[in-house]
Amino acid sequence: MEVKITEKDNVMTAQLIGRLDTAVSQEVATTLQPVIEQANKTIVLDCKELSYISSSGLRIFLTIRKAAAGKGGKVIVRDINNEIRQVFMMTGFLNLFEIQES
């Protein structure tokens, strides 16, 4: 699992690459801490190369979403694959996040 964070024009982009399972979730959460701290900005979670997500990954997504809601920011989930979309649908996350296709 790899996380790349870039900032451009007041938009924070976190590129998630690989499997986000329970084993790596703690590490990913730590990596994304700066993003959560700047939740007043627009946050883009780039899932183009995210192959898998477990409930622990969903918790990170939800944590960011809650932070944004609190600080008046915005969270965009971009390019999720069909499998993850299925999970989002199952868990009601489709209603909580703005999903974009690039």
Next chain:
Amino acid sequence: MAARKKLDKATRLATRQGLLVVIVCLLTLEATALLQYYYSRKILSEESTRRAQGQLEATKLHILNVLDQVETAVRNSQWSVEQQLIKPDSLSAVTVRLVASNPVICGSTVALKDHMLAPYSHEAEGTILTSTLATEEYDYPHQEWFVKPLELGEGYWSEPYFDEGGGNILMTTYSVPVVDKKGRTAVFTADVSLEWLSDLIATVKVYPTAFNMVVSREGRIMVSPVETLTIEHNVHDLASSMEDSTTFQSLNQTIMAEESGQDTYKYQGKLHYMFFDKVPRTGWVMSISIPEDEIYGSIKRLGAMVTLLQIVGLLMLILVLYYMVRGQRELRQSEEQKNRIDGELQVARGIQMSMIPKIFPEYPECADVDMFACVIPAKEVGGDLYDFYIREEKLFFCIGDVSGKGVPASLVMAVTRSLFRTVSAHEKSPQRIVSTINASMSDMNETNMFVTLFCGVLDLKNGHLRYCNAGHNAPVLVQKDGNRELPVEPNLPLGVLFEMSFTEQECDLSCGTGLFLYTDGLNEAENAYHQLFGEERMMAALKSGLESRQQIAAMTDAVHAFVAGAEQSDDLTMLYIRFMNSQITEETERHLILHNDIQQIPQLAEFVESVADIAKLDVGMTMSLNLALEEAVTNVIMYAYPPGSDGLVDVEAVIREKELRFILSDSGVAFDPTAAPEADITLDVSERPIGGLGIFLVRNIMDEVTYTRSDDGKNILTMIKKLA
């Protein structure tokens, strides 16, 4: 109790035998001693007789010599007396000459018959005096010495007498009749002092306490040991001083009647042997009396010493026999004990052998497997074990070897075998079976005994073999294309390390594949040159296609031919299993065992993908299942075991045509995830809780989720996914 009685009986028998020996010895010794006594006595008796008689004979000859001297001297002078009878006054010259020329003769007379004339010459203080016997008071014509020769017409020795006139000495007189041509008659005498006789007799000493006696023909005592008895006394006087005078009287009658002989009498309370001999002419009887003690004293002393020695010898013999009997009893006791232990070992052997399956085929109705096993036991009880049984279409089997030999090993073997049965009764994973047995054994392993064990579970439906090895020899896979060792992790033997984590392995057996399991009694069988049978010979003897019974027989023959009669030092156990099911069913099983470490999640992902491959699932379904499994397993890892403690999660996947079934089991705290409240996915961002999604996902992905808590304290979560 029976042994004790037997022992007592044997002891009594030994005691009786010992007594018999003592009695025989005693009789032999006594007989020898008696015989010796009898012959010694005889020899001593003969010796005493010989000595006494010899002495008597010599003394008799001495006396006769003196008597002969006197008789010769008298005879030589007899002619002179005859010539002088005509002129009696000159007779004294003859008598003087006779006395002077013969020292033995101390006096002499010639007494005329017709006239009272008897000149007498005798020696007194060196000179020879002459007097006359023709006195009124003496009246010689009536004296014995005068009357007897005339009566007899020959020489006559008178009874001994005391010469009152001539110095109180004991004397005897030899007198001869003399008649000249004119018929003038006289008696010519020679007096002989008997002092020399006492002296002579005194020199006769046959034994120190023997004593001698001489009595005259009329029983007068001439020489006796009792000084008070003199010539005035006779043997009757002597007899009257004895306690059994009658014996002595009759003895004297014998003495008087016979020339010589011997007899016994009692004197002063002691038995005396008397030897006697009679001197011719004078009729004197000489006797030697020897006390019995004197003759047989030495033999009595010898007898006493022999008896003493015999008693000491017998006591020593009894002592020796006592120690022998006791020694034998101890020997017998230790033998009894040894026999009892041997017997008990045999029983232990029997019990041990009865624990392992011996009837083949054990499952004749089951065509999926062909099995045979054998144990060739070493002399003593050993620690080899094997076991197998079929449960839920699975063959559970194990083979093992306990370190060491003898009773301790056999006890550990029995424990191990019991644990295998108990643990495997509700456990399908060999890894868990082995781990549980290990934990139990390490816990109670105070004697540091350990066991190598190979445990396997063969699915008879599809040939899938799950196995776990605990330090045992790797079994051999026997296949058409050659034999090879089953790849095994060595791990550690059971009972070494309490927290040892064993690795489970698996493989699939195709129809006809054989699995040969053995203990080191096979590959380490030694021949007389201390060469080992070895793996190479073992591999060469394994032939694919042989039935299990034939395979075991072939291996047994091979190893027997190799050792060629050398003594077997270790148990030899072999187990051969051939998987024979050619119709693999659609059901397949896969297993995974994880520790309660979140870092093991990627392994779970691999496992799910391998299951998905078998079930030929698409990517989406694979990911969904992956997610469900991860959520369920994570739940166990995070919450089932106390933080910091090690725990296991067993994942079993059953793949069927129409469904996929995942069974999760753990030994953690009881927790039913299905009882958790349903997550509300319709809530707004601010109201939505962070957690609670895991179980929600499991429920949503799977078609059926059920939880049970097993009797042996396990959480079992079964998740079913229907396949289209």
